Amino acid sequence: MALPFLEAMTPVFGQTKVQRPMRMFCICNNLSMIPEYFFPTEGSGRDYVLSPYLELIKEHRADFTVFSGVSHPGVVGGHPTQPSFLTAAPGPNSPSFRNSISIDQVAAEHIGSAVRYPVLALGVNAAGSSISFTASGVAIPSEDRPSALFAELFLQGSQDEVAEQLRRVDEGRSILDTVNREARRMESRISTRDRERMDQYFTSVRDLEQRFRASREWMLKPKPAVSAQPPKDVESAADFLEKTQLMFDMTRLAFESDSTRVTTLLLNSATTPTVNIQGKPLKDSYHNLSHHGQSPEKLDQLKQIEDGQMKALGKLMAGLKAVPEGDGHMLDRTMILFGSNMGSASKHTSDNMPILLAGGGFKHGQHLAFDQHNNYPLPNLYVSMLRRMGVETDRFSTSTGTMKGLEVRV
Secondary structure, three states, X not given: OEOOOOHHHOOOOOOOOOOOOOEEEEEEEOOOOOHHHHOOOOOOEOOOOOOHHHHOOHHHHHHEEEEEOEEOOOOOOOHHHHHHOXXXXXXXXXXXXXXXXXXXXXXXXXXXXXXXXXXXXXXXXXXXXXXXXXXXXXXXXXXXXHHHHHHHHHOOOOHHHHHHHHHHHHHHHHHHHHHHHHHHHHHHHOOHHHHHHHHHHHXXXXXXXXXXXXXXHHHOOOOOOEOOOOOOOOOOOOOXXXXXXXXXXXXXXXXXXXXXXXXXXXXXXXXXXXEEEOOEEEEEEHHHHHOOOOOHHHHHHHHHHHHHHHHHHHHHXXXXXXXXXXXXXXXXXXXXXXXXXXXXXXXXXXXXOOEEEEOOOEOOOEEEEOOOOOOEEOHHHHHHHHHHOOOOOOOOOOOOOOOOOOOEOO
């Protein structure tokens, strides 16, 4: 295991209280969850009755909140809504759609160079697809190989390898300096509109320069020491649940070592073939099962897959709660967002999205039930999450404020 975040790692002056980091882990299954098994059908607030899926994580009831009747305003449709899961950018089905920044990237900008990797974009059967997007709406390719992630986080390269990495960083900064000088020469000859574009360009340049500088500094620092052996990649896409659990474990390890504080994970169910349950393949492919048409046989198979995901989520919460941190445990300082860009994959709808938030120091143990026909804006939850990350903001995308009914523990 990697060394956990220790009080000794933070300089203490006099009686200054140690500021432990807040973390964010955003998980999206792009084929949703069976609504009648995910959402509580009886009660709201703290007196709700656990649904079949929530029953699988009942030991953590006090550590999570489940939401119903929420969605992203202006985000409608089926599979094309995936890029908007963490951005809430309206109109993903429009030919002129341009995505915006995702909440993980906003949090990463706030964290800056405090950690080696401000954000990690991960995937299961993702083939590079991602739910993480830059300020210009460009997707950050996901890493879906645990072995490569482990090497990036914990394996120190040789002196020659480190020197080569430093050379590439310095070369990148040199090229950037040259382009910057050429752009400055043009400034006096351009129109007002072009000058606005140049201002955006220079802002991006400054951001890149800061990242290059931080990258160089971190390359000169040793990576966290670990005693665990590098994980073996699960080769078969059918071992979807095993791959999911492995990425959950890797994220926990990254958080424990304070290598990163923000992670996204795309569970790309849409490209997953038949799923192995306890070593045996189901009859139908995952995507086909999501279009179940209320077939009892398909629903039974689909429930087995989704049961496995909920159990893995429960293990993730248990693992974080097992790590002491201050007066509590790591889950107190780790927000886990679990949900989907679609409310019903069978109907290709994007309202009534299945959303669960665990940890992060909120007053959990409740079902926040909103109008099923006139949904409450999910971006409000993102504002609340960003504020827990220390981002001073009252807005994100189409939000109208913070999440109603979700309070922070004192």
